[in-house]
Amino acid sequence: MFHIQELMDDEKCYEKIRSLRWPRSRPNACPSCTSNKIVKKGCNNRHPACRRYRCLNCGKRFDDLTGTIFSGHHQPLRIWIACMHLMGLDVSNLQIAKELGLNQSDCQQMTDLLRHGIHKRRRIPQMEGEVEFDEVYVIAGHKGHPEKIIGRKARRNRLKGARGRVRWPEKSRRSSG
Numbered sequence: 592m593f594h595i596q597e598l599m600d601d602e603k604c605y606e607k608i609r610s611l612r613w614p615r616s617r618p619n620a621c622p623s624c625t626s627n628k629i630v631k632k633g634c635n636n637r638h639p640a641c642r643r644y645r646c647l648n649c650g651k652r653f654d655d656l657t658g659t660i661f662s663g664h665h666q667p668l669r670i671w672i673a674c675m676h677l678m679g680l681d682v683s684n685l686q687i688a689k690e691l692g693l694n695q696s697d698c699q700q701m702t703d704l705l706r707h708g709i710h711k712r713r714r715i716p717q718m719e720g721e722v723e724f725d726e727v728y729v730i731a732g733h734k735g736h737p738e739k740i741i742g743r744k745a746r747r748n749r750l751k752g753a754r755g756r757v758r759w760p761e762k763s764r765r766s767s768g
């Protein structure tokens with residue numbers, strides 16, 4: 592038995608990252624000082640497909656993964672990419688761990704980081720122009736008898752007062768009654 596990432600090409604994975612990050616697949620600004628005076632400076636010793644760069648302005652070094660979620664982790668980039676691919680197919684963490692030959696806690700940590708990263712980058716919808724909100728009554732289900740809910744009125748959503756062990760505060764009970 593083999594794991595899928597053994598058949599993946601490191602060079603292609605890094606090429607993909609470079610093309611996603613930078614125009615013409617080359618860094619256009621130093622992550623420290625934003626200068627565009629950057630020169631290529633060999634490659635990472637452990638991951639030869641990972642290019643390194645040096646900023647001529649501030650002298651700092653960085654590589655293809657600096658500033659990304661993949662930076663500073665021991666798993667090779669191809670495992671991260673295979674993991675993301677499987678996440679996109681709605682595969683469970685347990686199954687991802689099996690497919691990639693990872694232990695479960697490593698796999699959990701990777702998927703947590705990826706999900707957190709996606710959450711952080713999500714765009715908050717901005718509404719423009721005239722916006723209208725309507726009250727909507729959504730019927731959860733008719734349980735096999737659609738005729739029974741035709742013409743049924745919406746349920747009252749008003750506070751009905753104290754129920755069970757929880758009591759509404761005095762003020763809201765007075766105003767709702």
Ligand SMILES: [Zn+2]
Pocket residue numbers: 621622623624625626646647648649650651
């Ligand atoms: Zn710099």
